[in-house]
Amino acid sequence: MSKKISFACDYLEGAHPEILKKLMETNMVQTQGYGLDEFSESAKKKIRQACDAPEADIFFLVGGTQTNEIVIYSLLKSYQGVISAETGHINVHEAGAIEFGGHKILTIKQQYGKVNYKDIKQCLQYYWDDSNRDHMVMPGMVYISQPTEYGTLYSLQELEEISSVCKEYKIPLYVDGARLAYALACPENNVSLKDLARLCDVFYIGGTKCGALFGEAVVIPKHNFIPHFFTLIKQQGALLAKGRINAIQFDTLFTDDLYIKLGKIAIDAAQKIKEALKNKGYEFDVPSPTNQIFVILNQSQLDKIQEFVSLGFWENLDNGRKVIRIATSWATTEENVKKLIELL
Amino acid sequence: MSKKISFACDYLEGAHPEILKKLMETNMVQTQGYGLDEFSESAKKKIRQACDAPEADIFFLVGGTQTNEIVIYSLLKSYQGVISAETGHINVHEAGAIEFGGHKILTIKQQYGKVNYKDIKQCLQYYWDDSNRDHMVMPGMVYISQPTEYGTLYSLQELEEISSVCKEYKIPLYVDGARLAYALACPENNVSLKDLARLCDVFYIGGTKCGALFGEAVVIPKHNFIPHFFTLIKQQGALLAKGRINAIQFDTLFTDDLYIKLGKIAIDAAQKIKEALKNKGYEFDVPSPTNQIFVILNQSQLDKIQEFVSLGFWENLDNGRKVIRIATSWATTEENVKKLIELL
């Protein structure tokens, strides 16, 4: 196995040890399948509490693309599409999963991964003003990510504006929280789980990239907002037989604020690396306050670092310069941060 | 948590302790995502060896419905359907997953969950003889389960006959091995992994019901038989970010024959229970040699047992009699077997 250390992404290790411990302890308990077990009830209760959403329906799914695919499919009518940033994960890196479900992604422009409520409104109004709209795809929901694919954050005001446009046009707002721990633990962030539950129709709390072996918790604040969601999950092959495995992980993450604590580890590490980079005069491509750092390197800098550290290639700029992504996570060690800083 | 013991199904507990141990040991190793890691390579190597299929493509998926859905979707052309027993899992308990992918299930008759090569051939010939066949769904593959949903087994000769019909009509044969450990460990069984690799175009080795937390290993003996299967998996939301979690489990199961050993635990337990039932004069609904027992009880017998043991309801017969399923598994303890036998 590679001896290089890696900052290439935020799913390099297994799970937080506390999670494995709980899986060990509960291993031989017999429970019903498909999420109808006590662990699932317990985890749901804790998440409802954290979200201040006592009536929320909560479902545990396995991965992010799967979650996006099923939620979006379940929310849209056949003749509708989903509004998303051009850079939205669903539009770029999900191998056409949304279109496989039969729906068009209606892309709008973005800055550092974020969309603006005005552009959402324009997209909606454009459709409703068009006399040929019956020949067109109706925008039927909005998809955003918090943090975005570029590590940036929507402020509470921005989220309220977007939510408000959705309410005006009577379409649901869905937030992809694959890296939500890294938003919640970020000092710049002012959007809480309770805000998400208040302002979104559906969102998910990411586990895979935030300390779990795998798993995403879908939160639907309003009970029965998606009827027969269980069967929709089953039909798309996403129902885990041993739902408890997923639930035990989230139960652990939502005990004693572990989810936020894990987020904080990544944010602190990222903070240190960013400071070091600034001090050494490196430039950034994106002003991202969370666990992803987009730094500009030239080839020789990159070669030198990559001898010892794996990083994520993002994009080519002019003059041979490259945007490189450094991702920290719940598993990032102080030792590795030090090594990286020394190398820079 | 329930104090009743349960024989209701074969996914009641977590995973074999050896698997959790391996997940612990490897937990902080950094690896690439999506199955491009060392653990995946190792697990694949062991499975290829066990199947005597050195060129096989192997993919790890999360669950059975998901696996059936993606494999069948990937093998069929749009205008084709899949031949299956009326009782096939894909036809009954997958919430329309195959149809969601756009394909008709062409059901044929069965006995105790098994289909006959003659009925497969008739279904195929009926299509090819029909002058209106261009208006009909073309049978494009065969789906069977080993063991079947009723715990019965195809003999090697039966499998060879079915394989032979498939070859004659140039369509792939796919075997659902959700409970394959319980076939492989069964004394009545004469179909080995090597036979499956030789006679099928695709099959899967079940993990979820055979000792893993979750997971199924898809074996495609002929390299590149399904081009771009990776992307097809991704598109259907079934690609695990930390592929290693799946791989480590199968690596463990295929070390020192653990997979077969776990199967044997279930088979031995089932054997004991069946003997006790026979001795006490109970009748069976299905002559199943593997880990599922289908016994006929009347309501008062059932009530008495269910006070202490959870069982699976299967079907109502006449005169208030019921078919009840008793499932053993890798996790069944001698103690629980004794308790059950005492209660009978």
Add this chain to the structure above:
Amino acid sequence: MSKKISFACDYLEGAHPEILKKLMETNMVQTQGYGLDEFSESAKKKIRQACDAPEADIFFLVGGTQTNEIVIYSLLKSYQGVISAETGHINVHEAGAIEFGGHKILTIKQQYGKVNYKDIKQCLQYYWDDSNRDHMVMPGMVYISQPTEYGTLYSLQELEEISSVCKEYKIPLYVDGARLAYALACPENNVSLKDLARLCDVFYIGGTKCGALFGEAVVIPKHNFIPHFFTLIKQQGALLAKGRINAIQFDTLFTDDLYIKLGKIAIDAAQKIKEALKNKGYEFDVPSPTNQIFVILNQSQLDKIQEFVSLGFWENLDNGRKVIRIATSWATTEENVKKLIELL
């Protein structure tokens, strides 16, 4: 071109001459596209009147498979399937169109193409009684044909019973009227257009097989029962640019009862042929009162007739006997009926 006369099906000729005349007369009138024209308004008005359904939404589609596909897709939720006779056109001769739309056909037994309200009820109750129903396809609507694929008719009482079960389970009833003219003109029939509008949620009045060049009129008695049906039609590629072409045909068919008159021509011809067959001692496979006759012939009888007349092969029976379909239509001439009778 073949000099043989043909009774092979009911779409052998073009359209009733009155229709071509109207197309000629209106040919150079300029109208809006997509059914937003005066001819469409006029045709809809006449159909609403004939059905005594003043608020009905009416849409003109091109063919029967297309109509079934779009209506069924529009009525079902993703997790639902459609109940149909095993012999239903959607199950046998539509090349998997319903499954292409993502839905399972839940087949029930039939006699001469007809299903029984008790079997429908059983299918529904079976689902709702099953504790595993969340893993299964929910029956979400009923599909029947009037007349059936075997030329038989539902009586008013039978239709009321079926409608009543649908209402009890709160699912829509859809009637495929590809050959509806031949039901409406049949002396045995006691189900009127008004009955259909009263008892069904959606039905269609067939044009292709009943005197039009092509076209089917979908009647949705309750306004807006299927929201955005226009866009659903467009999305499935079924929206005719010059909707008037379809409308002018139905406007003509629903002027001066032409639709019924055309049906009567076929019924009278079929009546004569059936009497002749009976007199000559032929046996029938199906007691069909409409325009399709299913007669049993041996090979030598068939060979003799087929020298001069094209017939439809239906099925092989034992002893080399065959079921042969003789179809009359709006275009069947007395001369051809005579010729056929002479040959028999």
Add this chain to the structure above:
Amino acid sequence: MSKKISFACDYLEGAHPEILKKLMETNMVQTQGYGLDEFSESAKKKIRQACDAPEADIFFLVGGTQTNEIVIYSLLKSYQGVISAETGHINVHEAGAIEFGGHKILTIKQQYGKVNYKDIKQCLQYYWDDSNRDHMVMPGMVYISQPTEYGTLYSLQELEEISSVCKEYKIPLYVDGARLAYALACPENNVSLKDLARLCDVFYIGGTKCGALFGEAVVIPKHNFIPHFFTLIKQQGALLAKGRINAIQFDTLFTDDLYIKLGKIAIDAAQKIKEALKNKGYEFDVPSPTNQIFVILNQSQLDKIQEFVSLGFWENLDNGRKVIRIATSWATTEENVKKLIELL
């Protein structure tokens, strides 16, 4: 019915009288259904000849969206998408038909509706260079329109360049010829039917907008390039029972060059209108040489004209100016052209 004359689109009238005449003459001839008739054979033969493609498979479909949907669905693998101009009909005005079939439209930039071979190549190379491409939609074919949605034309050189990129990347090129008559009859055009058959893998010859009641002829120059296309058509509900109705129309259009003659009527009318507009100082939004004229009007000009003539609204510009589409067609009369010119 409206007494205003209309230049709003090119599907305002029925069909060229010669077509109706042929439908009349052949009306009572009995033929087989589904395109297996003599008229279909004859029409196909004439089209093969016109395209110099003796082995071409030819299918008659009903409308443009339907044709695009089925052809694109049939050409792409599940994990592939179609490259198209942002303004491509499939991307804007087909209500998500391509996505309904499961595929992403990979849009590239355009000018006046035309795409450039360099941008196609860049889109392809971008995918193949990306190390994450297995998580992305593979570009699997190219879609262009001739003439484009803006009435512009690809030159033979441009088409050869695009074809050449497609060959280089081994993906099919498909040309939407909804208005092909207006390209073929245009003096600026240097792309013949033979060129299309030589350079494309599939294209269609539009009937609906070029003189037929409805209908599009799909030309697949290489025999069996799309296996089982007949069944794919049936499965999508697009198979016309009386295929002859479609065939007779194309047979007529491809007799004595009627198709080109009808194109010429529209081109000549457009030419006169454009000259008049130029002389009167109007500006054009698009330099389109075919039957669509995109002229810039202010509101008062528009109001004045629309009192007597229906025109197509296209787009708002600044200062209250609007882009208005004037469409001529095979049915445009000299009288109406004169009236329009007088009004301008």
